[in-house]
Amino acid sequence: MAILTPVARADDPRLDDYRDLTTADRRPDRPGGRGLVIAEGVVVVRRLLDSPYPIRSLLGVPRRLDELSGDLERVDVPAYATDADVMAEAVGFHLNRGVLAVADRADVPDPAQLAARARVLAVCEGVGDHENLGSLFRNAAALGVDGILLGPYCSDPLYRRSVRVSMGHVLRVPFAPLPGPWPASLSLLRDAGLTVAALTPDPGAVPLARAGLSGRRTALLLGAEGPGLTDEALAAADVRVRIPMSTGVDSLNVATAAAVAFHAITGDD
Amino acid sequence: MAILTPVARADDPRLDDYRDLTTADRRPDRPGGRGLVIAEGVVVVRRLLDSPYPIRSLLGVPRRLDELSGDLERVDVPAYATDADVMAEAVGFHLNRGVLAVADRADVPDPAQLAARARVLAVCEGVGDHENLGSLFRNAAALGVDGILLGPYCSDPLYRRSVRVSMGHVLRVPFAPLPGPWPASLSLLRDAGLTVAALTPDPGAVPLARAGLSGRRTALLLGAEGPGLTDEALAAADVRVRIPMSTGVDSLNVATAAAVAFHAITGDD
Numbered sequence: 182m183a184i185l186t187p188v189a190r191a192d193d194p195r196l197d198d199y200r201d202l203t204t205a206d207r208r209p210d211r212p213g214g215r216g217l218v219i220a221e222g223v224v225v226v227r228r229l230l231d232s233p234y235p236i237r238s239l240l241g242v243p244r245r246l247d248e249l250s251g252d253l254e255r256v257d258v259p260a261y262a263t264d265a266d267v268m269a270e271a272v273g274f275h276l277n278r279g280v281l282a283v284a285d286r287a288d289v290p291d292p293a294q295l296a297a298r299a300r301v302l303a304v305c306e307g308v309g310d311h312e313n314l315g316s317l318f319r320n321a322a323a324l325g326v327d328g329i330l331l332g333p334y335c336s337d338p339l340y341r342r343s344v345r346v347s348m349g350h351v352l353r354v355p356f357a358p359l360p361g362p363w364p365a366s367l368s369l370l371r372d373a374g375l376t377v378a379a380l381t382p383d384p385g386a387v388p389l390a391r392a393g394l395s396g397r398r399t400a401l402l403l404g405a406e407g408p409g410l411t412d413e414a415l416a417a418a419d420v421r422v423r424i425p426m427s428t429g430v431d432s433l434n435v436a437t438a439a440a441v442a443f444h445a446i447t448g449d450d
Numbered sequence: 451m452a453i454l455t456p457v458a459r460a461d462d463p464r465l466d467d468y469r470d471l472t473t474a475d476r477r478p479d480r481p482g483g484r485g486l487v488i489a490e491g492v493v494v495v496r497r498l499l500d501s502p503y504p505i506r507s508l509l510g511v512p513r514r515l516d517e518l519s520g521d522l523e524r525v526d527v528p529a530y531a532t533d534a535d536v537m538a539e540a541v542g543f544h545l546n547r548g549v550l551a552v553a554d555r556a557d558v559p560d561p562a563q564l565a566a567r568a569r570v571l572a573v574c575e576g577v578g579d580h581e582n583l584g585s586l587f588r589n590a591a592a593l594g595v596d597g598i599l600l601g602p603y604c605s606d607p608l609y610r611r612s613v614r615v616s617m618g619h620v621l622r623v624p625f626a627p628l629p630g631p632w633p634a635s636l637s638l639l640r641d642a643g644l645t646v647a648a649l650t651p652d653p654g655a656v657p658l659a660r661a662g663l664s665g666r667r668t669a670l671l672l673g674a675e676g677p678g679l680t681d682e683a684l685a686a687a688d689v690r691v692r693i694p695m696s697t698g699v700d701s702l703n704v705a706t707a708a709a710v711a712f713h714a715i716t717g718d719d
Contacts, residue, residue: 224700320706323699348700390664390717425717430592431493431617437589437709440702444710445717448659448694 183239183253183260185246191270195261198283199240202272205283206341215286219341220349222278223248228349230256234284240268241280249280286339289357292330296373299327300398301446304359304370304377306332306414307405308435314338315346316436317403322350324443325450329356330370330400332414333363364417370400371419377402379410379418380442382432386423389445394422399446406435452508452522452529454515460539464530467552468509471541474552475610484555488610489618491547492517497618499525503553509537510549518549555608558626561599565642568596569667570715573628573639573646575601575683576674577704583607584615585705586672591619593712594719598625599639599669601683602632633686639669640688646671648679648687649711651701655692658714663691668715675704 188195198205198217208216217237220229223245230236230252239246239253239260246253246260253260269275296302303326308314314336321329329338336343338351359366370377378394379386379402402418404410409432415421424433424441432438457464467474467486477485486506489498492514499505499521508515508522508529515522515529522529538544565571572595577583583605590598598607605612607620628635639646647663648655648671671687673679678701684690693702693710701707 316703316706319700320702323693323695323702325694325696350699388717389713395659424592424713425594425719426592427594430619431588433589433592433709434585437585437706440706441710441713441717444658444693444714448657448710448714450694 183256183258186259186261188261188263188267191267195259196240196271198237199272199281202341203274206339215337215339218284218286218339218352219344220282220352221276221341221345223280225344225349226280226282227252228352229282229284232284232352234287234352237283237285239280239282240271242268245280290328290355292357292359293369293373295328295330295355295357296370296375296400299373299375300450301326301443302328302330302370302375302400303439304330304332304367304400304402305335306363306402306410307334307408308403309334309336309405311336311340311342312346313406313435315343315351316434317439318343318347318351318354320436320440320443322354324440325447326354326443329354330359331356332359364414367417374398375400377417377419379415379421380438381410381415381421381423382426383421383423386421388425389422389442392420392422394446395449401439401442401446403435403439406432452525452527455528455530457530457532457536460536464528465509465540467506468541468550471610472543475608484606484608487553487555487608487621488613489551489621490545490610490614492549494613494618495549495551496521497621498551498553501553501621502556503621504556506552506554508549508551509540511537514549559597559624561626561628562638562642564597564599564624564626565639565644565669568642568644569719570595570712571597571599571639571644571669572708573599573601573636573669573671574604575632575671575679576603576677577672578603578605578674580605580609580611581615582675582704584612584620586708587612587616587620587623589705589709589712591623593709594716595623595712598623599628600625601628633683636669636686643667644669646686646688648684648690649707650679650684650690650692651695652690652692655690657694658691658711661689661691663715664718670708670711670715672704672708675701
């Protein structure tokens with residue numbers, strides 16, 4: 182059970198994990214130079230408490246910690262209670278969500294094992310925008326995607342902003358970097374029996390609704406908004422699929438396009 | 451052809467349309483108390499120039515006005531050229547997009563005419579968040595939706611933030627308030643031969659992929675993220691459809707859910 186511990190001063194060293202929160206997810210002193218996992222707000226803190234990440238502590242105003250009292254029974258960490266002003270002073274800005282939790286990073290799952298048991302995976306190339314990546318995880322969680330593999334030039338899903346935009350679903354959807362030279366590394370997915378489908382705006386691709394992916398074990402390859410997938414990644418796919426788009430319209434946001442495709446694959450399961 | 455006019459001072463009265471830009475889209479002195487239509491950045495300004503909204507003027511740094519020179523040949527309005535500092539002083543904050551255009555509002559289309567010729571319409575209830583509404587227009591434009599009707603408690607698509615988030619597509623996708631008492635007013639759509647399909651997370655609704663909307667003239671009823679459609683709106687629909695979701699996951703963002711549904715309706719056209 183979490184130990185409720187009142188803290189009166191922002192300079193209390195027990196709050197060091199929360200100091201300078203804007204960069205606490207990128208701390209060079211931490212293992213691998215990747216920082217703490219930070220959850221903000223009752224919903225996301227709850228998801229962190231339910232996740233495999235080892236919780237270090239919580240910090241919140243009494244009202245928010247009280248909302249979490251049921252969840253706090255299951256963890257043995259300090260829950261620092263203070264007021265909104267002390268919190269703001271410690272973290273460096275005013276937080277309107279009233280509660281934070283920090284955790285250590287954890288080992289990532291084995292991509293081959295993830296692929297072996299997956300019905301649908303997403304594989305990202307160059308999704309470097311934290312908010313897009315967070316939204317993508319949220320949509321993946323909602324639409325039954327079993328995991329996300331990260332190819333080159335993707336941002337870190339555990340950055341604070343991705344955690345927040347994903348509404349904590351980066352803490353639930355398994356993810357791992359895809360090892361080996363890209364895009365030859367995609368053979369790991371094919372070896373696991375998945376069809377590798379590249380989503381592209383290319384008019385020569387097969388319309389998603391006619392690609393026959395519904396019900397088929399699929400790894401959906403997603404590129405960055407704007408440049409899209411590289412030619413190499415496109416060439417490495419088993420099939421190229423597109424969302425039919427009106428002419429003269431910018432492509433959809435990558436997380437939105439992914440949601441459309443996830444539904445086309447899983448919506449009839 | 452637009453008249454390129456150098457302006458040296460931020461207090462020049464010719465820049466009055468751009469003053470206090472954060473509220474220029476809500477000016478009580480303007481017709482109906484609704485303010486100017488404001489476009490920011492080359493892409494969105496271009497869409498405003500292509501739209502039915504009567505352009506009043508442009509304001510930009512020379513480099514951005516130069517990018518628009520081809521478009522400016524088609525309009526007879528002043529294009530005020532100045533530097534970034536004068537622009538920032540006039541509008542009240544630093545704009546990194548370097549060009550603005552303002553237009554007057556225009557008459558909205560007749561909803562019955564819009565419905566008569568539409569393959570797919572969206573009908574919103576309580577979509578009060580400007581960014582969600584803007585994203586919804588962007589997704590509607592991309593996925594072949596012919597128009598958007600606004601039921602009660604929707605925000606104004608022409609607010610500056612909606613215009614920006616929509617990437618200017620609020621200026622291209624026809625929209626109008628749906629007149630008459632809600633939701634009885636939906637009969638206008640049924641009278642035009644459209645099937646009224648309500649999108650809801652209700653587990654009792656028909657999965658979208660099995661609702662048979664593909665190829666059918668459809669009005670898709672969308673509610674706010676969070677509360678969703680009211681019981682009255684749900685009861686007024688011909689069919690209730692849902693996107694199958696993993697348990698324990700928050701519903702999708704309304705614009706994302708709309709995109710998934712738009713594709714399910716139009717993706718095989």
